[in-house]
Amino acid sequence: AQSVTQLDSQVPVFEEAPVELRCNYSSSVSVYLFWYVQYPNQGLQLLLKYLSGSTLVESINGFEAEFNKSQTSFHLRKPSVHISDTAEYFCAVSDFGSSASKIIFGSGTRLSIRP
Amino acid sequence: GAGVSQSPRYKVAKRGQDVALRCDPISGHVSLFWYQQALGQGPEFLTYFQNEAQLDKSGLPSDRFFAERPEGSVSTLKIQRTQQEDSAVYLCASSLDRSGGYNEQFFGPGTRLTVL
Numbered sequence: 001a002q003s004v005t006q007l008d009s010q011v012p013v014f015e016e017a018p019v020e021l022r023c024n025y026s027s028s029v030s031v032y033l034f035w036y037v038q039y040p041n042q043g044l045q046l047l048l049k050y051l052s053g054s055t056l057v058e059s060i061n062g063f064e065a066e067f068n069k070s071q072t073s074f075h076l077r078k079p080s081v082h083i084s085d086t087a088e089y090f091c092a093v094s095d096f097g098s099s100a101s102k103i104i105f106g107s108g109t110r111l112s113i114r115p
Numbered sequence: 116g117a118g119v120s121q122s123p124r125y126k127v128a129k130r131g132q133d134v135a136l137r138c139d140p141i142s143g144h145v146s147l148f149w150y151q152q153a154l155g156q157g158p159e160f161l162t163y164f165q166n167e168a169q170l171d172k173s174g175l176p177s178d179r180f181f182a183e184r185p186e187g188s189v190s191t192l193k194i195q196r197t198q199q200e201d202s203a204v205y206l207c208a209s210s211l212d213r214s215g216g217y218n219e220q221f222f223g224p225g226t227r228l229t230v231l
Contacts, residue, residue: 090158103148103220108157
């Protein structure tokens with residue numbers, strides 16, 4: 001069975017500071033890896049994904065995540081956060097190679113940005 | 116084009132009432148998923164349809180939960196005899212289901228169910 005662990009339920013940071021949201025997963029099969037974001041009063045949006053190839057993936061708003069197979073991790077980072085990054089972030093996995101597969105989500109990390 | 120839509124956006128039910136939650140997937144999307152997101156938690160898988168066929172219902176928490184997609188498009192999640200523990204946001208997602216690779220799931224805004 002697959003599972004996802006987000007070690008921090010809340011991460012407060014100051015604006016323009018760097019941030020790292022941690023995510024570890026367990027799976028007996030190869031997986032796709034995702035970070036989803038849920039802004040206040042909005043729906044769930046895909047932020048970035050790892051499918052294959054380069055282990056470093058980036059989003060359009062400056063976030064990046066690195067797939068580390070040996071540590072089974074997929075931590076999310078941003079070198080300088082903005083107030084608009086305030087949201088809940090979910091790490092997730094799904095089965096690799098399955099055309100339609102359920103997504104297993106972590107419990108989420110609430111990122112709050114202080115001015 | 117239009118995204119996944121869900122209705123109602125908010126539903127308040129008295130304990131014991133039946134409720135029906137609707138999902139309109141993106142046109143042409145073959146796969147449809149339902150997830151339940153309790154307060155302070157990540158979404159949890161409930162059930163999955165490929166066209167009208169319900170291929171996986173392993174996440175439905177009890178036999179009070181029932182989902183259908185009779186014409187392979189709109190789906191309804193029905194909860195009978197609601198209980199307080201059913202209070203959650205119910206998310207619907209759809210995807211194209213092209214064979215041989217990754218298919219992104221697009222999520223609707225959710226229906227927030229509160230059972231009093």
